[in-house]
Amino acid sequence: MSGRDYEKQNDIDHTRIVTGDRNNTTSEDDNRSYQSRSSFESEYTQYQEGNPFKRFINSFKPIDLESDGIDTTGMTQVEKAVIATAKHPLARSLKSRHLEMIAIGGSIGTGLFVGSGYALSLGGPGSLLIGYVIIGYALLTVVNCLGELSVQFPVSGSFNSYYSRFLEPAFGSTFGILYALSWCISFPSELIAAAMTVQFWTTDINPAVWVAVFWVVIVLINLFGVKGYGEVEFVLSIIKVLAVVGFIILGICITCGVGDQGYIGGRYWRDPGSFNHGFKGLCTTFISASFSFGGVELVALAAAETQNPNVSIPKAIKSTFWRIFIFYILTAIIIGCLVPFTNDDLLNGTGIAASPFVIAINQGGIKVVPHIMNAVVVIAVISVGNSSVYGCSRTLASLAVQGLLPRIFGYIDRNGRPLVSIAFTCAIGLLGFLVAYEDEGTVFTWFFSICSLSSFFTWGAINVCHLRWRYALAAQGRSTDEIIFKSPLGTFGSWCGIVLLALVVVGEIWISIFPLGSPADVVTFWQNCLSLPLMIIMWVSFKTWNKSWNMLWVKLEDIDLDTGRRELDLELLKQELAERREELSSKPWFYKVFRFFF
Template identity: 70%
Template sequence: MSYEKGKNPSSLDEEAHSYRNSPAIQDDDRSSSYSSGSYYSESKGGSAFTRFIDSFKPIDLEEDGIDTTNMTPMEKSIIASARHPLARRLKSRHLQMIAIGGSIGTGLFIGSGYSLYMGGPAGLLIGYLLVGYSMLCVIYGLGELSVQFPVSGSFNAYFTRFVDDSWGFTLGLLYATSWLVSFPSELIACSMTIQYWNTSVNPAVWVAVFYVVIVSINFFGVKGYGEAEFYLSIIKVVAVVGFLIVGVCIICGVGEGGYIGGRYWHNPGSFNHGFKGVCSVFIGAAFSFGGIELVALAAAETRNPRKSLPKATKQVFWRITIFYILTAIIIGFLVPYNNPMLLSGNSSEDIVASPFVIAIQSGGIKVLPHIMNAVILVAVVSVGNSSVYGCSRTLASLAVQGLIPSIFGYIDRAGRPMVAIMFTNLVGLLGFLVASENQGTVFTWFFSICSLAAFFTWIAICFTHLRWRWALAAQGRSLDEVAFVSPLGTFGSYSGILILSLIVVGEIWISIWPIGEPASNITFWQNCLSLPLMLVSIIAHKTWYRSWNRIMVKLEDVDLDTGRRDVDVELLKQEIADERETLRQQPFYLKFYHFWC
């Protein structure tokens, strides 16, 4: 970390230690008063309506007595993200369901149809396997950091803290933009899904209905988001498991078409469009897997991250295996990539392109297609809900770090980043473009802004995890004080960076030379606009703040303490050692369960 001239490098450690041991942190009753939603209702009298109105007023916390006069901007951002007053109201059950089914949505239920067409069943499976493994590396590394530092903005704050503030600004902004664009597109997807049953009502009406539903959920704060995702995720998980069971039955000959087996792997074939077809699956897979990192984003709003986050992180392995890999296999057996219904879907928002519905219809099952379509509607609402949550929390984190206007960091007495939520809701009104003939073109260019953003974010998370480990070694500290250690260790982050980097190269290749078309300048910009935007953003930020003299934070200067909820490091070491010794004495099957669950 770069210190101002005349600043004692050890003073930040002293200030951080003072902060961690201050009454604001040690007094659990007071720090949780607003997190339980009772801050304003207990401290203010009046009617229920009055208390509701008061909840929108800014949170009024006592100063922690930290002198920030001589701190660098990065030091201030670390302290600010650690003490940001988001409500800690997410319970373990919320986090578990967010981890298992939180982002299962249009990417899997609908976008997988386009991926199947582009790459064939083998291409779809390979693409999901590669992206799935890289996501496992990402979430394990991110889980290690989030358990250690459950701060506002999570991985966005880690970019600033462990790498560089220009990284934090650029990647945080790209990530927020991804969710920002996703919200109106999910509203449009809701209206398109309804058209499976009703085509007489103007789709803009359905956009309005679901807009009100999603906005209302997020006005209830993180508890509203958590409860909604808990029940919506249960529905999605049950539906996917049910589909897998029905799919196996249809493959074995239960449906009208008789025994299917591996018929479609031979005719029309396992691959479509060759290696380029496999590369084209990656973008679809990114949209399918996108949102898994929301578990870590919710770290600052979780009551007990040290206990609940490791469990939620380990659930991702089962989620990837069951809900993505097995689904890709079943779809590849049930739907040929040249199915006319599949080909008629010309976008990821076209419900007719859902291979789930096509597979069940092909099996001759009359009622299930309607049930599956209802599940798809639930999934779309869920992802729209997550879009508001993910964007608003990222914007609030960027604001509290001083990377965007501070007004976005406004937190009310119920612990809601209200300005960021309202801004996200405002952009969501773009969903009414569904009534326009050119809405497809508009959203194509909107998505081009964040086309590769997911891959850049995931690469940055893996690199940040490596920087965290390197900083521990550089400062003579060990993993003995790390509450949750990634099962894949640094190997996972190295291999994750390698695979994700190769995927980005492949995406650039097929964007310059599209499948079956000559080299296209327009296609390249539509698929890869986020790459030059990222480079321009980093350069502009460094130029504006004149920080070209520092490419990255020095490992010796990385702050390894501020933001912990476990303030006594020695006590934490002893607790971790006791837990590991207890685990070592347990039978093999319990060790196996603990490793994966």
């Protein structure tokens, strides 16, 4: 099928979008439009010709998408952005098993294995647990909101495009760029972490060599496209999950008396105590907790590259509750039982030696397990580095097709890879060679200050997008019966998430102005809060550049509730959803409980 044929067969669908006649097309036209679009993308994704070498070379060529003939005269920037992200031809190669493992173990990395020790030392076991519970619940509301939206609109860039659709483009630009920056900066820092972790075994090799090795590995993985990313994350996530579950079981055994220390129980919760530095100590755990949880939103980011988002995304979203409970809450309790917050290695240890996992196992007198945990940390670092390239490149590509970044970042080759965005992210990864610089820690501290608080704002904005999606349905006289996957927490959960994240930001600003154990310090404040004025400056700059001060929000009546759906026949969709609900209502209560959590 040629690009021109694709254009002609999609005229009906795109005319419907431009004119606003969203509900008057026939289901036959809609289905034919959707099927032709899917067929066209499949042809290009599976493009084959010539010998293997020629196929490899041709795979890097751009997808030959001709203009769809849409008359954009009089269209707002929001309408253009919505259509562009709905059409963006990323490959749809991720399966349910990929998405479920990305959801379960994709973000488990140094934040959990090492960063939890820093939070424990400053706040104590009680603060660590409360901090994980608060951030965990807030993230649970965010993920459920994302699940509802990404199943409904599995478009390029997912939640980055929702900011423009449900809020307005200046918010989309600001939050999208900050989110991309957070992954971009994370990539070289993970390379450095991997190099330093390997030094647990040998210090004879310059760490810059290991940075080069891991950089090449991660670049090659991402050149295999989304399927390569999915397969690697599937395997690495299984290893990380098994490691954490194994530590939990081993930790319970050590707490109950297995090992050199005898029975421990809640000894360290009583002496030296459950809390350190009071309420300020609790506030210090929030940043560490957010770093540990970072990446939960990757499930939604992958929505456009998923074969069947209606099935795979809800399953992945529902597993988030168990991941938070098992991998973070239980781990926080066990770490608090095994390691006192006064342990010197928590703050002064280097690399894996500062991990409470390793400290706990060493204190238990078990010799070989620290080497195993070190290997797991290396795997976790590679995984997070891999996710950094994926998250940053897809965000940049989404921003480009929305017209919020130069169009070159939206270049998609015939294998569905955002090639220019991947190349840009990998180039930034070369900053990992700063490992050879004496003050690399200071450099990265200032790099991370750019996006220090931005995660809380991007997460909170997702909850706002969910609320505006629900309110837009009501404002346009439509019911929630057309929602494919409803967030179990509903709009109440969205409001709770917004309030919690706002309070966390206030707490972080407070301890940045008045840090622990020292007087007010300007440098500390800007290192922790530089992202706050930066967001305001970016938002004002985008509003001024686009001359859009006449619109602070997209009106609820004007929000596009149709573009980007894979199911275009609303009546048929409502009928199918009603049948599912009726079938579920006929099941016994224990089955309903099971379906709620799985």
